[in-house]
Amino acid sequence: MSEFALEWRSVSFSVPHGFWMRPKTIIRGLDLAVAPGSAVGLVGPNGAGKTTTLKLGAGLIRPGSGKVLINGQPAMKSQSRRRLGLLTETQYVYPHLRLKEWLAMAAALSGWKGSECRKRVDDVLQRMELTGQADQVMRTLSKGQTQRAGLAQALVHEPDILLLDEPMSGLDPFWRFKVQQMLMQYKASGGTLFFSSHILSDVERISDQVALISDGAIRWQGALSDMPRRLTGYEVRCRAENPSVLEKFAQNSRVELQTDGACLLSVDPEQKEALLNACAAGHVSIESLMPIRPQIEEVLFEFNLLSGEKD
Amino acid sequence: MSGLAWIQLRAIAVNVWRASARDRILLILWATALLFIFFSLVLAKMVVGSEEMALQTTGFWIMGIWGLISVLYLGSNIVRQEIYQKTIYFVLSRPVHRTTFLLGKFFGMIIVLASLFVILALCWLFILLSKGVPLNAGHFVTLAFIFGEWVLLASFSLFFAAFTSPLLHNFFLVGLGFLGHWSRDLYLFSQNAHSAIAKTLLSVIYHVLPNLDALNFRQAALYNEPIGAGLIMLAGGVLLAWMLTALVGANLIFSRRKLL
Numbered sequence: 001m002s003e004f005a006l007e008w009r010s011v012s013f014s015v016p017h018g019f020w021m022r023p024k025t026i027i028r029g030l031d032l033a034v035a036p037g038s039a040v041g042l043v044g045p046n047g048a049g050k051t052t053t054l055k056l057g058a059g060l061i062r063p064g065s066g067k068v069l070i071n072g073q074p075a076m077k078s079q080s081r082r083r084l085g086l087l088t089e090t091q092y093v094y095p096h097l098r099l100k101e102w103l104a105m106a107a108a109l110s111g112w113k114g115s116e117c118r119k120r121v122d123d124v125l126q127r128m129e130l131t132g133q134a135d136q137v138m139r140t141l142s143k144g145q146t147q148r149a150g151l152a153q154a155l156v157h158e159p160d161i162l163l164l165d166e167p168m169s170g171l172d173p174f175w176r177f178k179v180q181q182m183l184m185q186y187k188a189s190g191g192t193l194f195f196s197s198h199i200l201s202d203v204e205r206i207s208d209q210v211a212l213i214s215d216g217a218i219r220w221q222g223a224l225s226d227m228p229r230r231l232t233g234y235e236v237r238c239r240a241e242n243p244s245v246l247e248k249f250a251q252n253s254r255v256e257l258q259t260d261g262a263c264l265l266s267v268d269p270e271q272k273e274a275l276l277n278a279c280a281a282g283h284v285s286i287e288s289l290m291p292i293r294p295q296i297e298e299v300l301f302e303f304n305l306l307s308g309e310k311d
Numbered sequence: 312m313s314g315l316a317w318i319q320l321r322a323i324a325v326n327v328w329r330a331s332a333r334d335r336i337l338l339i340l341w342a343t344a345l346l347f348i349f350f351s352l353v354l355a356k357m358v359v360g361s362e363e364m365a366l367q368t369t370g371f372w373i374m375g376i377w378g379l380i381s382v383l384y385l386g387s388n389i390v391r392q393e394i395y396q397k398t399i400y401f402v403l404s405r406p407v408h409r410t411t412f413l414l415g416k417f418f419g420m421i422i423v424l425a426s427l428f429v430i431l432a433l434c435w436l437f438i439l440l441s442k443g444v445p446l447n448a449g450h451f452v453t454l455a456f457i458f459g460e461w462v463l464l465a466s467f468s469l470f471f472a473a474f475t476s477p478l479l480h481n482f483f484l485v486g487l488g489f490l491g492h493w494s495r496d497l498y499l500f501s502q503n504a505h506s507a508i509a510k511t512l513l514s515v516i517y518h519v520l521p522n523l524d525a526l527n528f529r530q531a532a533l534y535n536e537p538i539g540a541g542l543i544m545l546a547g548g549v550l551l552a553w554m555l556t557a558l559v560g561a562n563l564i565f566s567r568r569k570l571l
Contacts, residue, residue, distance in 0.1 A: 060404060061569070084405075096333040109319050
């Protein structure tokens with residue numbers, strides 16, 4: 001048994017481009033590993049290579065160099081994909097098929113037949129609240145329903161590894177929440193999750209680790225708590241007999257007076273000590289003090305800038 | 312082949328069947344074939360000579376040509392559409408080997424073609440019987456080999472579909488269909504040609520293309536001539552060998568095909 005559920009080892013991939021079909025590199029020397037039972041979110045700007053990385057992981061495309069492994073076996077080997085579920089960003093549906101026929105086909109392709117196959121289809125339809133659409137031709141489903149159907153086909157054979165490309169795309173807030181819950185449940189039951197997303201709050205909520213991809217290479221991978229998010233200050237809610245004393249602690253000397261008489265201000269890290277001393281001296285009464293760190297989007301932006309400079 | 316591969320093969324073939332059964336153009340194509348079969352009754356009245364002979368010849372011709380038309384329609388998009396619409400990702404992200412995918416497509420085509428063939432053949436036989444045409448063993452052997460030709464065309468269709476565009480696929484398949492029936496003539500031309508280039512070219516075409524006339528027993532059926540078991544075996548062998556060659560070729564190309 002391999003140490004990793006999914007592994008990309010120095011993977012490169014290029015596509016023929018232009019009239020002379022010159023190779024254009026999409027993925028360059030990508031190294032990434034996903035441990036069994038973990039959830040890794042792949043984050044990066046458009047064209048960074050997220051979808052290609054997922055396609056490589058699902059064994060749909062052959063790497064130009066390097067290796068892609070599923071449980072230690074080459075992803076291109078059909079048997080490696082037995083316990084793998086893939087949700088592509090756009091659902092590639094057969095327009096002539098009804099939803100339940102499509103799901104039955106998905107289950108059959110994973111080796112299920114007869115009553116067990118029907119049971120799984122009914123079960124997954126129920127979970128995704130699509131039972132009412134079971135006999136509907138796929139091209140007549142709405143965008144959100146198609147996305148849910150996509151998740152249903154990825155889950156119908158109860159895979160151990162789920163690869164999801166923008167799983168929340170096209171979902172309304174209710175279903176975004178429900179899918180989040182499902183994915184968290186899936187992870188809690190021991191499943192391995194690897195997904196790409198533009199919605200960084202989803203990444204923050206679902207994943208244990210984040211991999212930042214830019215220009216076809218992983219720029220950073222680690223736990224969100226390890227992400228280098230430097231402290232930019234503190235948000236302080238406090239009370240003072242004379243609010244003007246707070247101005248010397250506040251960034252840009254801005255103190256917001258709240259309706260309940262409390263003051264709200266941002267404090268530079270260097271000013272924290274002085275504020276606490278004022279509190280100890282009884283001039284200020286602090287109700288809350290919260291560190292301000294850049295949003296994950298800002299960190300990502302910085303990473304992109306850095307990688308751009310590097311290249 | 313493992314149990315899993317059989318389940319997958321069935322699922323892919325059933326999908327081809329469903330796509331065809333719900334395709335209005337294909338249904339119109341089938342209805343036209345039936346119309347032609349019944350129209351042969353009118354045609355037979357118009358020809359000079361035996362009405363019985365005309366009925367049989369027209370029927371054989373319609374079945375022969377409709378096989379080619381159906382395979383052209385089914386095969387031109389059978390792989391291309393999967394790649395173009397990216398539905399192939401849905402299939403290949405599961406434990407499906409590319410060979411299984413291709414064979415599933417092939418068997419799906421065979422099921423569709425067999426359905427059309429059975430309908431056409433039954434209608435044609437009904438017309439012959441209603442007109443009092445005596446049937447002989449040759450009729451059934453001929454019918455079997457007309458269907459064999461459909462299957463052979465389907466396997467070549469898959470071979471062309473594995474690497475070309477629908478337009479080129481159709482061009483190659485029509486060429487194969489017609490030149491395959493003129494194979495003997497090509498051989499004779501090559502023997503009598505004065506130019507060395509023409510001689511070589513015709514000879515190469517003769518050897519490269521399957522000899523579809525080797526599967527043609529229409530004359531024997533029309534004139535109630537006995538067909539030897541050896542000849543049937545030989546024709547069956549030729550059919551099987553060409554079919555396997557096309558399928559192996561298709562598999563070799565498709566297995567190496569790069570998806571984007």
